[in-house]
Amino acid sequence: MKLIDGEGMSQLERAHLAIVRAVDQQGSMTAAAEQLHLTQSALSHAVRKLEAQLGVAIWTREGRRLRPTQAGAYLLAVANRLLPQLAHAEERLRQFAQGERGTLRIGIECHPCYQWLLKVVSPYLAAWPDVDVDVKQEFQFGGIGALFGHEIDLLVTPDPLYETGLRFEPVLDYEQVLVVGAGHPLRRSPFVRPEQLARETLITYPVAIDRLDIYTRFLLPAGIRPKRHKPIETTDIMLQMVASGRGVAALPRWLVEEHASKLELSMVRLGERGMAKQIFVGIREREADTDYLRAFVELARAHRDRAGSPT
Known part of the structure; x- marks a missing residue:
């Protein structure tokens, strides 16, 4: 060039x-x-x-x-x-020349998204044996920038940004809930109010506060902050900390239910109406008809329809 x-x-x-x-x-x-x-x-x-x-x-x-x-x-x-766009173009042209489909590069913008992705990747790989999958969780420009910059082909995110040239498809509806241990005083409450978390240790993934729904949609609008904020990288350790009474966490209900048989946990609605969320899959608009990309989106949508909407 x-x-x-x-x-x-x-x-x-x-x-x-x-x-x-x-x-x-x-x-x-x-x-x-x-x-x-x-x-x-x-x-x-x-x-x-x-x-x-x-x-x-x-x-x-x-x-x-x-x-x-x-x-x-x-x-x-x-x-x-x-440079990433040129490298991507060269690789795609090489694949066309050799009759290959290549690698589906998937970006992940949230920790629970990875747990959801595992449920879809397995049947996808079985259905598309000539397509490899590569998962990226850190991007030089953030997820949207990585999608525009051709660092990834598909973005899994709870926070879509509807820019010209991108298409987002909802693939999972879920409820964000407060997770507490078996002995916590809030365990039998029908819902929790923001001020009730002012004395709590809040355990979250290591993500900036302005990207955590428990802060942006629940605590901060009410002018509340928890007594302590403790970031933890993995879901398993986070839930073990909650079960042992070391703090509370806000997580998708479906994710907590998967661990419910192993740990003594209770889930409480965040606010009287609860906190509804979605996971989206984003792709570049001009590649929406690429067969193996379209197949992934359709498989993700079918998985959502079979599983229903977690509540």
């Missing part, structure tokens, strides 16, 4: 974008050269030539580390957006 100026002179090539990205990732010319399988002198020469052609510095040195200038930061953003 080349960008051409008005006089037809080559200015910016794909290799330059790869260099900018590698230097940012590695923090030094030496490490970037090693990653790109170049000599340091060849990499330095390419950078100097690019800066001379563009008439602007791309990096500034801070101690031993290189930091992008304003122009460098812009070029890095371009590289981060375009």
Whole structure:
């Protein structure tokens, strides 16, 4: 890929974008050269030539580390957006040429989403033996950015963002509930009010507060915060902590029910009306008719219809 100026002179090539990205990732010319399988002198020469052609510095040195200038930061953003798209396009074209379908790259934006995904992936792999599945849980741009940037092909999320070019399909309806131990005073309550959690230790997944429904839809609108907030990575440990009386948690009812036979837990509605949620599958609109993508969405929808809506 080349960008051409008005006089037809080559200015910016794909290799330059790869260099900018590698230097940012590695923090030094030496490490970037090693990653790109170049000599340091060849990499330095390419950078100097690019800066001379563009008439602007791309990096500034801070101690031993290189930091992008304003122009460098812009070029890095371009590289981060375009390079995954080019790699994806090349891979898809290779698959077309060889009659392959390749890999379905699935992004996950919530911890319970992974538990749900396991129920769908198994029958999908059985139905599509020539398609591999790769699951990604961390993205450079967030889930929506990863979908736009072709880092993933499909996004599983409870919080869809309806942008032009994307399509989201609801695949699971569920209720978010408060989970308490067998000896907790709230265990027999028909529902819990926000102020009743002011003295509690709230156990959640390690996610920013502004992405936790228990905060954004329940506690913060009432001006309430728990006495203590304890992030825990795994569902099993979280529920064991709750069962042992170390705190309370807000989780999907269906997920808690799967563990109910192993642990003494009680579920209480969040508010008198409860808290309804959904899981969505998002894909790029222009790829909606791709057979193995469409098949995954249809299988997820069929699984939802068979399972019904958890309450």
